[in-house]
Amino acid sequence: MIRLEQVSKVFNQGRHNEVRAVRNLSLELDTRGVTVLKGPSGSGKTSLLAMIGCLSRPTSGRIHLEGRLISNLPERFMTEVRRATFGFIFQRFNLIRGLTVLENVMLPAYPLAPDPRELRDQALDLLRQFRLAERAHNQAEWLSGGEAQRTAICRALINRPRILIADEPTANLDSQLSRELLALIGELAEQGKGVLISSHDPLVFDHAQVSRVVELRDGGLA
Amino acid sequence: MPLSPALLALTLASLTQAGLLLVAAGFALRILRHWDLNSGSERQLDLERRTYLVATLVAWVFGANLLSLLLFVYNAEQLSTQFVGAMCATGVLNANAWGWPALYLKMALFFAGATWLLLNRVDNQAPDYPLVRPKYALLLLIAPLALAEALIQWQFFSGLKPDLITSCCGALFGPDAQGVAAELVGLEPATSLAALYLSGLAILVVGLLYRYRGWGGRLFALLAALGFVIALAAIVSSVALYVYEHPHHHCPFCLLKTGHDLVGYLLYPPLFTATALALGIGLIRIWHRVPSLAGVIATEGRRLVGLALMFFGLFYGVATWLILRSNLVLLGSG
Amino acid sequence: MRALLRRQRYLLDYSLSSLARRPGKHLALLLVYSLVVFLLASTLLFTQSLRREAALILADAPELIVQRLVAGRHDLMPADYLDRLGQLRGVSDAYGRLWGYFYDPAVKANYTLLVPRQEPPVPGEVRLGAGVARTRGLGVGDYLSLRSARGEPFSFRIAGLLEAETELVSSDLLLLNAEDFRRFFAFPADRFTDLVLRVRNPSEVRKVAEKIALALPDTRPILRDEILRTYDALFGWRQGLIIVLLGGALLAFVIFAFDRAAGLSAEERREIGILKAIGWETGDVLRMKFWEGAALSLTAFLAGYLLAYAHVFFFAAALFAPVLKGWAVLYPDFRPLPFVDGLQVATLFFFTVFPYTVATIVPIWRAAITDPDQVMR
Numbered sequence: 025m026i027r028l029e030q031v032s033k034v035f036n037q038g039r040h041n042e043v044r045a046v047r048n049l050s051l052e053l054d055t056r057g058v059t060v061l062k063g064p065s066g067s068g069k070t071s072l073l074a075m076i077g078c079l080s081r082p083t084s085g086r087i088h089l090e091g092r093l094i095s096n097l098p099e100r101f102m103t104e105v106r107r108a109t110f111g112f113i114f115q116r117f118n119l120i121r122g123l124t125v126l127e128n129v130m131l132p133a134y135p136l137a138p139d140p141r142e143l144r145d146q147a148l149d150l151l152r153q154f155r156l157a158e159r160a161h162n163q164a165e166w167l168s169g170g171e172a173q174r175t176a177i178c179r180a181l182i183n184r185p186r187i188l189i190a191d192e193p194t195a196n197l198d199s200q201l202s203r204e205l206l207a208l209i210g211e212l213a214e215q216g217k218g219v220l221i222s223s224h225d226p227l228v229f230d231h232a233q234v235s236r237v238v239e240l241r242d243g244g245l246a
Numbered sequence: 247m248p249l250s251p252a253l254l255a256l257t258l259a260s261l262t263q264a265g266l267l268l269v270a271a272g273f274a275l276r277i278l279r280h281w282d283l284n285s286g287s288e289r290q291l292d293l294e295r296r297t298y299l300v301a302t303l304v305a306w307v308f309g310a311n312l313l314s315l316l317l318f319v320y321n322a323e324q325l326s327t328q329f330v331g332a333m334c335a336t337g338v339l340n341a342n343a344w345g346w347p348a349l350y351l352k353m354a355l356f357f358a359g360a361t362w363l364l365l366n367r368v369d370n371q372a373p374d375y376p377l378v379r380p381k382y383a384l385l386l387l388i389a390p391l392a393l394a395e396a397l398i399q400w401q402f403f404s405g406l407k408p409d410l411i412t413s414c415c416g417a418l419f420g421p422d423a424q425g426v427a428a429e430l431v432g433l434e435p436a437t438s439l440a441a442l443y444l445s446g447l448a449i450l451v452v453g454l455l456y457r458y459r460g461w462g463g464r465l466f467a468l469l470a471a472l473g474f475v476i477a478l479a480a481i482v483s484s485v486a487l488y489v490y491e492h493p494h495h496h497c498p499f500c501l502l503k504t505g506h507d508l509v510g511y512l513l514y515p516p517l518f519t520a521t522a523l524a525l526g527i528g529l530i531r532i533w534h535r536v537p538s539l540a541g542v543i544a545t546e547g548r549r550l551v552g553l554a555l556m557f558f559g560l561f562y563g564v565a566t567w568l569i570l571r572s573n574l575v576l577l578g579s580g
Numbered sequence: 581m582r583a584l585l586r587r588q589r590y591l592l593d594y595s596l597s598s599l600a601r602r603p604g605k606h607l608a609l610l611l612v613y614s615l616v617v618f619l620l621a622s623t624l625l626f627t628q629s630l631r632r633e634a635a636l637i638l639a640d641a642p643e644l645i646v647q648r649l650v651a652g653r654h655d656l657m658p659a660d661y662l663d664r665l666g667q668l669r670g671v672s673d674a675y676g677r678l679w680g681y682f683y684d685p686a687v688k689a690n691y692t693l694l695v696p697r698q699e700p701p702v703p704g705e706v707r708l709g710a711g712v713a714r715t716r717g718l719g720v721g722d723y724l725s726l727r728s729a730r731g732e733p734f735s736f737r738i739a740g741l742l743e744a745e746t747e748l749v750s751s752d753l754l755l756l757n758a759e760d761f762r763r764f765f766a767f768p769a770d771r772f773t774d775l776v777l778r779v780r781n782p783s784e785v786r787k788v789a790e791k792i793a794l795a796l797p798d799t800r801p802i803l804r805d806e807i808l809r810t811y812d813a814l815f816g817w818r819q820g821l822i823i824v825l826l827g828g829a830l831l832a833f834v835i836f837a838f839d840r841a842a843g844l845s846a847e848e849r850r851e852i853g854i855l856k857a858i859g860w861e862t863g864d865v866l867r868m869k870f871w872e873g874a875a876l877s878l879t880a881f882l883a884g885y886l887l888a889y890a891h892v893f894f895f896a897a898a899l900f901a902p903v904l905k906g907w908a909v910l911y912p913d914f915r916p917l918p919f920v921d922g923l924q925v926a927t928l929f930f931f932t933v934f935p936y937t938v939a940t941i942v943p944i945w946r947a948a949i950t951d952p953d954q955v956m957r
Binding site: 249250251252253254255256257258262266298301302303306310313314316317320321323327328329396461 | 607634812813816819820824862906923930938942948
Binding site: 070071073076079080099100106107112116117118119120121122123127131132134135137139140179180183191193212 | 583586587590591594597713762832849850853854855857858859860861862863864949952953955956957
């Protein structure tokens with residue numbers, strides 16, 4: 025359970041270009057099933073996702089994750105919560121060029137310093153599961169769109185998070201790939217992972233597995 | 247002032263250290279005034295990011311200071327050829343009134359830096375950063391220390407006039423000289439060795455009590471500080487004699503020379519490390535009732551005290567080995 | 581503890597691979613960095629070896645030299661002073677020396693003529709320093725012809741050449757017999773150039789010097805220790821001066837390093853943003869960048885130092901020996917004995933690695949505090 029109380033996020037505070045991306049928003053989200061934050065660009069869904077995912081801190085208000093207050097944690101501890109709880113899939117996948125697929129997948133685990141052999145085995149398992157085993161030692165920039173997307177999912181899963189967060193995951197994909205991605209996400213949801221997606225793509229929020237759609241507008245609930 | 251490269255390097259290093267710590271102190275003032283962890287305002291986020299910068303700066307200064315401590319002694323050693331009667335670093339440090347104070351301030355800065363970094367480490371393990379204010383208040387005290395160190399060192403260097411007749415270590419550490427150093431030498435070897443091993447025993451007992459029972463953290467720090475002073479006195483008044491196998495050679499720096507198997511590097515680093523750890527334990531103990539830190543301090547304390555005991559053990563072991571392997575007989579009828 | 585080390589290994593791994601992925605960017609820095617280390621290390625090593633060489637030579641020098649002064653100028657020493665000094669308590673040995681300078685117009689250079697105490701050449705023969713032999717193109721068995729003080733030509737058979745080991749001082753040396761010396765320079769028979777005293781107990785040297793100054797007020801005793809000290813101060817001062825002169829270059833290097841560290845490419849920024857978004861913390865990025873700097877510094881330092889070492893000890897400091905050695909016309913072919921000095925390495929470290937780290941702290945921190953949600957914006 026994620027509970028938001030009176031959450032606001034302001035950028036460029038006190039300056040003439042101040043932006044209030046999220047305004048006094050209160051909300052409860054289930055950490056199981058697939059939840060979609062829906063809204064036009066500029067509606068604050070990405071800012072909201074970043075705050076829930078412990079990527080940034082609200083300017084005011086509180087966020088509780090499973091009863092624990094996480095909105096006042098300093099970065100050091102937010103990162104700990106984030107690493108243990110969330111896996112991220114970004115709009116442009118954001119793989120690091122020049123590194124191999126395997127290295128890209130293992131990267132989120134480096135600061136946790138697991139046993140190198142175990143980490144490698146785990147990453148290779150994931151790659152096999154997502155049909156990328158033979159790509160493991162290729163460089164990330166040579167991948168096709170679908171492969172890059174599956175690599176990004178593997179990377180999001182390497183630290184065994186409970187919740188997956190995907191920010192506009194289908195924005196750069198054609199319908200075919202979008203459907204494949206949603207199918208994969210659906211499978212993960214069935215295996216018990218919570219999924220939080222921000223999107224304004226009907227393909228996403230009309231998907232069969234979506235359990236809840238939250239509509240946002242101008243930084244508040246629509 | 248002799249314009250040697252090492253001397254320039256030391257001056258440059260200490261000025262940079264002081265400069266960086268002043269920057270850190272300026273930031274500490276802002277933290278003391280504006281810190282509010284419950285706020286998500288951009289100012290607070292900015293402050294939090296700057297804490298990383300400050301910790302990095304202090305760590306850098308600490309490292310620089312550690313190296314410059316060594317360079318300072320080396321440099322004095324090398325300059326000794328330029329002073330009549332100075333046979334080693336001791337003579338050069340005696341060349342004017344600022345030599346020893348400069349060395350002591352460097353040592354003080356070392357311990358201050360080490361304890362601050364330990365404190366910072368502990369504080370960073372509690373999500374509410376309970377020690378932010380004391381931590382940065384302490385930083386305000388360390389910055390002037392670095393400044394004083396830079397100034398005094400400069401005084402020392404600029405006051406060095408080659409060709410001065412200085413007392414060599416034999417003369418300075420002779421029993422008829424005056425001052426603290428002479429008092430140390432005046433100590434009977436038997437007394438100083440007894441004090442050395444008694445303090446070692448006390449440190450061990452209290453350290454083990456703290457490790458397994460959680461008692462006496464501050465007593466441990468106090469004993470360690472005392473043990474540190476006793477250890478230095480014992481080195482000057484007797485351990486050095488055993489190493490040099492000469493009843494009147496008391497110099498604490500010649501131990502670092504190749505001629506004496508560099509044994510100084512086995513003695514001083516463990517002693518300084520152990521003392522720094524112990525002082526750190528004493529400092530963090532002050533906050534062991536802070537709820538978010540109680541657990542952290544208990545585990546960190548146990549770990550640190552283990553390390554400190556290990557280094558103390560190494561020091562006492564090496565000192566004993568040096569005494570046993572020596573052909574010099576100072577105690578007993580011989 | 582294990583986890584701590586393992587984490588550093590992961591971070592080091594990453595920073596090395598990150599360095600390898602952008603070789604062009606780091607190569608320029610590495611080159612400049614190594615060059616700075618090379619320049620500084622070369623001067624330090626070279627002047628230091630001059631100093632050591634001088635000390636090596638002086639180690640065998642007599643403890644005390646006594647010169648006579650007339651009207652504040654160096655004058656010839658009456659032979660009867662020798663007996664009076666030889667009787668001072670503490671003096672174990674005393675003898676008079678004959679030496680002087682000769683300007684050879686043929687090669688436009690000064691020679692040092694000296695009568696050695698042990699095994700002087702037989703009359704009519706000389707032993708030559710390598711510098712003299714080189715410039716005059718002479719070898720053993722050849723004849724060296726010089727014009728004496730009275731204007732007559734003098735011919736010496738060359739009996740041998742001096743060892744190259746201490747060439748710094750022996751390069752312009754010409755060893756000859758006492759008789760030849762006196763005849764060549766028209767030197768009075770009851771005079772020496774100066775006197776030399778050996779004092780066995782080092783703590784008595786000063787006492788002996790005081791007694792000489794009292795007994796023979798027209799003389800000046802010179803202590804070996806004083807010469808050594810002067811050399812030391814002089815060489816130290818020269819090194820310091822060079823470093824001050826190189827200060828400008830050092831500053832330029834620091835600015836360059838700052839600029840390199842601050843000018844992150846968009847690609848690097850994006851990379852750090854990704855790292856932070858997928859779970860790296862500011863401290864992790866700082867440490868990773870620290871390893872990057874450490875790897876660069878270590879490489880540059882080692883490369884620069886080794887190059888300087890080769891330059892000074894194997895190529896006789898070919899690049900700037902002429903500037904540092906002095907004004908002699910007969911350049912000694914100087915091959916110093918290799919050595920590594922801890923103080924010097926530490927000093928060098930302070931002048932290169934420390935400024936580099938200071939210059940990069942703030943840029944690195946700026947990069948590390950990239951907002952993790954930046955990749956989503």
